[in-house]
Amino acid sequence: MTEVRIHGRGGQGVVTAADLMAYAAFMDGHHAQAFPSFGSERTGAPVVSYCRISDTEIRTREPVLEPDVVVVQDPTLLPIMDVFSGLRPDGYALVNSSKSADELGFQNLVDKYPQGHILTIPASDLAKEHLGRPLPNAVLLGGIAALTGLVKLSSVSKAICHKFSGTVGEGNVAAAAAAYELLTEMKQEARRA
Numbered sequence: 289m290t291e292v293r294i295h296g297r298g299g300q301g302v303v304t305a306a307d308l309m310a311y312a313a314f315m316d317g318h319h320a321q322a323f324p325s326f327g328s329e330r331t332g333a334p335v336v337s338y339c340r341i342s343d344t345e346i347r348t349r350e351p352v353l354e355p356d357v358v359v360v361q362d363p364t365l366l367p368i369m370d371v372f373s374g375l376r377p378d379g380y381a382l383v384n385s386s387k388s389a390d391e392l393g394f395q396n397l398v399d400k401y402p403q404g405h406i407l408t409i410p411a412s413d414l415a416k417e418h419l420g421r422p423l424p425n426a427v428l429l430g431g432i433a434a435l436t437g438l439v440k441l442s443s444v445s446k447a448i449c450h451k452f453s454g455t456v457g458e459g460n461v462a463a464a465a466a467a468y469e470l471l472t473e474m475k476q477e478a479r480r481a
Contacts, residue, residue, distance in 0.1 A: 289342040291352040295371045296361030299331040301425035306337035308429055311447035312439040313341040321346045361424050382431050384424045386410035404478035418463035430464030434471035441468045
């Protein structure tokens with residue numbers, strides 16, 4: 289089973305991101321589960337959502353404490369909570385930021401993991417470019433597809449189109465594809481380094 293934990297703030301589509309990932313995994317033929325962890329927080333409050341993907345039925349319903357993948361939709365969470373807690377030694381993390389890990393203060397974490405497992409990507413910038421709004425959730429899913437191979441980009445695109453129609457769906461698909469391309473290039477550069 290692969291477990292994913294997504295951190296963000298209310299209004300950024302954190303819950304939607306987990307739902308889209310689970311739907312994409314289902315489209316790929318896997319069992320999947322997505323659920324949020326929040327109370328009555330308002331827009332801007334920290335939110336966590338979880339996704340599990342397996343080739344067999346998923347019976348557990350607990351929060352994800354030892355994720356294989358961590359997604360951080362809002363880098364302002366980094367100084368106020370340990371978003372990387374429990375990340376497995378061979379895990380992956382993708383942080384939405386145009387800044388480097390060193391600038392954000394977690395280069396020591398990057399150094400402990402295999403090269404190319406902990407990365408930043410300007411997801412909000414890509415979302416603005418393709419959607420006109422800085423909503424990073426679909427962008428980061430495209431990035432996760434490239435970074436981990438957990439789900440196919442085509443399945444992410446289908447999940448997005450299932451959830452969003454018209455220009456919103458098209459913009460999110462384009463943004464996810466742009467992130468996929470960017471992360472694919474970043475992985476290739478990391479291998480050459």
